[in-house]
Amino acid sequence: MNIIKKMIATDIISCTASVATAIIAVVALYTWKHEFIGKKKIELAAEIMRAVYEVQDLYIGVRMPIIAKVEHDEALEWIKAEAAAHPGNADVYLERVNHLVPHQRLIRQQDVIEKLRSLQNQAYMYWGNEIIIAILKLTDYNFRIMQASKDLYYGKDTPEYKPLYDFIFCEMKDGKVISDDKVNKDINDIVEEFRRNLEPLYKDKQSKWMA
Secondary structure: OHHHHHHHHHHHHHHHHHHHHHHHHHHHHHHHHHHHHHHHHHHHHHHHHHHHHHHHHHHHHHOOOOOOHHHHHHHHHHHHHHHHHOOOOOOOOHHHHHHHHHHHHHHHOHHHHHHHHOOHHHHHHHHOHHHHHHHHHHHHHHHHHHHHHHHHHHOOOOHHHHHHHHHHOOOEEOOEEOOOOHHHHHHHHHHHHHHHHHHHHHHHHOOOOOO
């Protein structure tokens, strides 16, 4: 009888140990997955914010009304090539060539826009439609500035076209962009939406800057 009791006790202990091992394995796997996914989410949040700030900086540079001669010449060559390739659909207006410069600035730096767009699918996995809407709102300025640039070039230098000029070029005073530039403020609001949602995920990972 004692032998049977011992055998039963041994089986119970063995079974309990097996169950405990299985539970520990499941908990360990869950913890690993949780930590792994959490780390990926933090890394993605930081990567998106870098891309967002780069797009913001791009728009600021694109809308600067200070135009170098090389930029003027590149825009002129571009519109001449367009006129040659599409007779009757593109014309050369020498006095308005500078209006095409924001368009050309964006064309040359589409990789900055595409970098943020390339993160859309990953972003959707963690934050859903809301972050996609925010990305679309920010990247939409790429198309809007390019279109306004061309519209102003093909338009007339009359008061009704001034909103287009104010859209593609920021207003400056004493060498600085004025604080109430509407386009910059609207873009800043979108960037702030990203910052409010994403910065808390990686902010505690920042280390103190030592001078």
